[in-house]
Amino acid sequence: xxxxxxxxxxxxxxxxxxxxxxxxxxxxxxxxxxxxxxxxxxxxxxxxxxxxxxxxxxxxxxxxxxxxxxxxxxxxxxxxxxxxxxxxxxxxxxxxxxxxxxxxxxxxxx
Amino acid sequence: xxxxxxxxxxxxxxxxxxxxxxxxxxxxxxxxxxxxxxxxxxxxxxxxxxxxxxxxxxxxxxxxxxxxxxxxxxxxxxxxxxxxxxxxxxxxxxxxxxxxxxxxxxxxxxxxxxxxxxxxxxxxxxxxxxxxxxxxxxxxxxxxxxxxxxxxxxxxxx
Numbered sequence: 001x002x003x004x005x006x007x008x009x010x011x012x013x014x015x016x017x018x019x020x021x022x023x024x025x026x027x028x029x030x031x032x033x034x035x036x037x038x039x040x041x042x043x044x045x046x047x048x049x050x051x052x053x054x055x056x057x058x059x060x061x062x063x064x065x066x067x068x069x070x071x072x073x074x075x076x077x078x079x080x081x082x083x084x085x086x087x088x089x090x091x092x093x094x095x096x097x098x099x100x101x102x103x104x105x106x107x108x109x110x
Numbered sequence: 111x112x113x114x115x116x117x118x119x120x121x122x123x124x125x126x127x128x129x130x131x132x133x134x135x136x137x138x139x140x141x142x143x144x145x146x147x148x149x150x151x152x153x154x155x156x157x158x159x160x161x162x163x164x165x166x167x168x169x170x171x172x173x174x175x176x177x178x179x180x181x182x183x184x185x186x187x188x189x190x191x192x193x194x195x196x197x198x199x200x201x202x203x204x205x206x207x208x209x210x211x212x213x214x215x216x217x218x219x220x221x222x223x224x225x226x227x228x229x230x231x232x233x234x235x236x237x238x239x240x241x242x243x244x245x246x247x248x249x250x251x252x253x254x255x256x257x258x259x260x261x262x263x264x265x266x267x268x
Contacts, residue, residue: 017223017225019227021229030233053222061218062220064218065215065218066216066217067215068213068216069210069211069233070209070211070233071214071231071232072232075230076231077229077230078228080227081224082224
């Protein structure tokens with residue numbers, strides 16, 4: 001399990017636009033770098049990130065990203081979301097070598 | 111020595127031809143624009159835009175002009191859009207000129223976002239141009255290109 005750090009304002013006011021920041025521990029090995037013996041190290045990157053908001057049995061994709069080797073190690077992605085109601089934000093990272101990590105954070109709108 | 115008038119004519123005709131060609135090239139560069147980018151970056155952009163015209167404006171690309179360390183360069187892209195159901199950004203992508211691969215990140219946004227903004231950290235192999243391009247829900251494309259200087263490149267240390 002890779003470590004993740006997700007920052008969401010704890011209790012945003014209704015209809016405000018909040019910034020969601022998601023960081024995950026991952027080497028993002030590019031596949032362009034040689035190792036000590038001059039052989040290319042195989043690519044190992046996160047290929048996709050997505051964030052969904054679910055509330056009352058409904059789940060909507062709010063943001064998704066396709067990542068390439070030019071994204072730094074330990075990918076950091078920040079985006080926005082209009083907080084209209086309380087619910088759950090779920091985050092999913094998938095990548096090379098069957099990498100999958102899911103996290104979820106409760107959003108309480110006041 | 112007596113000049114052959116025919117030869118003279120041919121020469122001046124050729125010169126005029128070259129001049130016309132030069133004007134043509136300049137015209138092309140002026141129309142094809144804001145990017146003045148090499149074929150590869152251009153190709154990535156036109157592929158993303160599916161051959162549609164890409165306008166400048168509406169996209170703000172924030173990045174340091176002088177980068178000490180190319181391994182983790184913070185970038186922020188903001189698109190001027192109300193993000194309503196009727197008018198919003200559907201996709202946002204970043205392309206580079208001289209990394210081994212043109213793509214950096216491609217995102218899809220929804221009107222639920224409220225604001226069209228993306229921040230992330232990227233790798234830069236050398237001093238180069240970067241282009242952020244946004245696709246609107248009406249099918250139009252807007253782009254912004256920046257040029258940065260990188261002193262320590264990514265991808266060199268083992």
